[in-house]
Amino acid sequence: MSASVFSLGGDLLSSAAKRKTARTARVASWDHTGKNEDAFVVLPGESATLCDIEGPGTLTHLWFVQTCRKIMGPGLIPYSKSGVAMMEIHNALGLTYEVSDPDYYRKVIIKMYWDDSETPNVLAPIGDFFCVGHSMAANFQSLPFTVSVKPSEEKKFGGAAAFNCYLPMPFNKRARIEIENQGDEAYFQYFYIDYELFPEPLSDDTLYFHAMWRRENPTNGWAPDYIQTNSLETQVKNLDGKDNYTILETEGAGQYIGCNHSVAHFQGTWWGEGDDMIFIDDDTWPPSMHGTGAEDYFSQGWGMQKNAYPFAGTIIHEEDVPNHQVSYRWHLPDPVRFSKKIRVTLETGHANHLRDDWSTTAYWYQTLPGPKLDILPVAQRIPRKPEFPAGDKPQNPNLQVMDPTKKAMVEQRQDRMEAFVKDRNEWLARRAADSKKRAEENIEFAKDVRKRFLEGLKE
Known part of the structure; x- marks a missing residue:
């Protein structure tokens, strides 16, 4: 029996009507x-x-x-x-x-x-x-x-x-x-x-599934926070992509199939405008794939919309959770193929001027052995969160001057807690x-x- 019978692939719907051992x-x-x-x-x-x-x-x-x-x-x-x-x-x-x-x-x-x-x-x-x-x-x-x-x-x-x-x-x-x-x-x-x-x-010809997560917190933006996104002062050239955020970099042969992308934006303007640049094999400049903006890479436009399509869309929209966006793009009908190596990058704002909190998970298939992956320590993975209450928290009362009946109830809680946790x-x-x-x-x-x-x- 031919090994090709057991190879991956085939149409999702028609495969249900095809016998397979x-x-x-x-x-x-x-x-x-x-x-x-x-x-x-x-x-x-x-x-x-x-x-x-x-x-x-x-x-x-x-x-x-x-x-x-x-x-x-x-x-x-x-x-x-x-x-x-x-x-x-x-x-x-x-x-x-x-x-x-x-x-x-x-x-x-x-x-x-x-x-x-x-x-x-x-x-x-x-x-x-x-x-x-x-x-x-x-x-x-x-x-x-x-x-x-x-x-x-x-x-x-x-x-x-x-x-x-x-x-x-x-x-x-x-x-x-x-x-x-x-x-x-x-x-x-x-x-x-x-x-x-x-x-x-x-x-x-089988390729093996890979995925890796990375974070830059903050990204290496060159501009002070008072330089407004899309302002005249951000209009500088980026003609090499060297300082872009790297979503994936690996060697071997395979195909990149997409990513999810989380951003916490600090300026209160707009986190996008960064071009996608994908360098394949022996690319110099320009890369094989050069885009026009982050929202364009995620298959949307005029900013990001509140929708989730089969291959691209929004998971969390910044209008629902201010200053936060989670997006995705799946290159399943249009995989990005490479024979030697690949570097998938995205500008953090035009020409990398923004200093925001970015994290991504990249997904791809490639030959084995794959790259040796690593991950940030747990303390550097914790997401940013608003704090409540703002400012100093109310101080607890002084147990030494508390009414004895009320103090006994506080102590009872501690006894119950110890028993419950045990x-x-x-x-x-x-x-x-x-x-x-x-x-x-x-x-x-x-x-x-x-x-x-x-x-x-x-x-």
Whole structure:
């Protein structure tokens, strides 16, 4: 049987009517005991293996739902008696007092490894990989990614959300996905990782999925903040692109398929006007692809609009969240191909005059081995947030001069908090140990699926 039968590609709709020798399978966080503790728990400073699958095959779909809660006060329902991963009860009712960690989408990172790769081929904060910029959850839909957010969580830092990714991720020998919790609270991960297995190796022209996140905070703008965007004073030349923001730089052969882009703009004018410049292989000047403005690169115009199309659009618009914008552009029908190397860049304002907070996740396919990726320390990944209350916070009262009855109630709260946290920590430790066991069992389950698939082909 020809290996080309198992190569990637084909029309999305017509492929449903074409027979293919493959086995569809899934690795998930389901509770192997048959109960309902359907989430992996990853304690602070620890990692979890979500999947470790032997190929040849292709990951076809990722569904992730997650939470990371800060306990602000003792609840009336101990976690060991609740049976849920988080208390979805409004704090105003007095039954619970807990909030989502507003920064956990940046504190938790996702890593993916293909075949013999010793370093990650995908390395990004969990939120930014799934297009949640600034750790701020927002509904959006595109062809390769969707994010679904409850109305009460929309545009909140750390808001609860469901993520989906439909980009194919091929592997010949092995596919491994890990989550690393670099935060200081326990992290919960529900997940599906759907995939196909093939009986023969992928074709030689197969490229491997990569993604990386980076941030400049601030960008290296040359102008003082009082130089207005689009003013006469910004009209200087940029005829080399050397100081542009770099979205992606890699060597090898492959194709760039797009990015998400988050910006916090400080001047209160307009963050755009920066041209996209993509240098391919042996480009000098001008590059193979030179654009006319950031909004133009993201397939919009006259600024950014509040829409989300299959291949380009807005996730967070600056009119809804002042001074913040999250955009995306997918080069799926028009991939940017390279044979030796590529550098994808964008001016930070015309001729790079703006000093703003920019972060991007780049997505591309290329030959192995890919580049050795790295990521900023967790402290440098935290998004900017407005502070409330402004100025100095009200001081707590002096307990030494407090009425004895009221002071006793304050002390009672401390006793209840200690008991509540102790119970929850014991529950978390049990859940985390069970998650590690489940991860090991999932590897064996995947091996068994592959064995039965190959044996079935011999019948």
